[in-house]
Amino acid sequence: MIKQTYLILIIILTFAVFLPIAYWHFASTGTTETGLFFGVSFCGKTAQEAELLIDKVKGYTNFLLVDSWDLVANETALTEVCDYAAEANLDFVVFISWVSDVAYPWHLTWLEMAQTRWNDNFLGVYLFDEPGGGQIDTGGENEAIKATFENASDYSDAAEIFVNNISSINSTIELKERNIPIFTSDYALYWFDYLSGYDTVFVELAWNNSRPQEIGLCRGAANVQGKEWGAIITWTYDNPPYLVNGHEMLADMTAAYEAGARYVVIFNYPVYPEGNSFGVLSEEHFTAMQQFWAQIHRHPENYGKMRGQVAFVLPKDYGWGMRRPDDSIWGLWPADNLSSVIYDKLNVLIQSYGLKLDVVYDDPRFSLDGYSKIYHWAS
Secondary structure (H helix, E strand, O other): OHHHHHHHHHHHHHHHHHHHHHHHHHHHHOOOOOOOEEEEEEOOOOHHHHHHHHHHHOOOOOEEEEOOHHHHOOHHHHHHHHHHHHHOOOEEEEEOOOOOOOOOOHHHHHHHHHHHHOHHHEEEEEOOOOHHHHHHHHOOOOHHHHHHOOOOOOHHHHHHHHHHHHHOOHHHHHHHHOOOOEEEEEOOOHHHHHHHOOOEEEEEEOOOOOHHHHHHHHHHHHHHHOOEEEEEEOOOOOOOOOOOOHHHHHHHHHHHHHOOOOEEEEOOOOOOOOOOOOOOOOHHHHHHHHHHHHHHHHOHHHOOOOOOOEEEEEOOOOOEOOOOOOOOEOOOEOOOOOHHHHHHHHHHHHHHHHHHEEEEEOOOOOOOOOOOEEEEOOO
16 A cells, blocks of 8 residues: 555656656747647737737737737838747748738848848748638628629629739739748638638637538638638627637637637737726636647547548539628629538538538549549439
């Protein structure tokens, strides 16, 4: 009995010593066994606010999305924040909407500098925001969009115009010429985002949308087109507390991890409640992030265990919002006679396969050979 007691004490002491060392190792190197990038966005105004957030999360994240208009307009502040992030072993993506904007002529030279100054810590540029969702929700109301699509006589015309609009702008061309990866977040038309030139799209996990459906749409597009995808947890409410609670946030992060996301990001839009210096994030959110960080190091085998194995194929160029049966198509046309049929079929498949379902498009340029089962919208 005495020997057993000593053995138990030795085991406890070993774990007491080892676990802090292991945690320090992961925090100090910023590595994850699976190659996952996990972190938050900074959407505030000053370098000081950004550095305060970095200090808060650097022990249990390895990624920062610099998503701030104010920093992008201030070369000195932007460089300071990126230096600070790199010193904290965080990789980062920088939001720059108009790479060749005459208002900020330093953007191009700054990007070229970034590739050599921060090497692998600089992952790319976040270009625009929600291009697909914006098309669906404002295509019929925004006069500029309506004018651009005035010659679209059918869904394929709309798809071609959408893709060409993004792929042919100077910002996209400048980034592609410099081999700088391009990121965005979205909640619709992921397939066409990737066709437009995006290398990584973050699916937005928010509101009451179906997590398996949105993940399946974004991941399916990435898988088939050979791109990367991630998940960003955004606002569920338009009023405080804005984000879901810590328990729900942990569930969303875990779902994205098990579905094989390369990036898991928390959207921290700068609402600063009294007494909170970190934006919209509260202590329960930081606690959930710490739990997730510990969880992914404890169970790396869970990464991607719910990868897409089954595909549901949509009609070619069918740019339907898919959030409800009457959602618009390309933001230009109302739902048609296929919409409710596809909606019902998709929900049946989600019930059967959950996060193992990918949603893709009928497109002869891409192969679906990697799926064990394929369901077609017309069958």
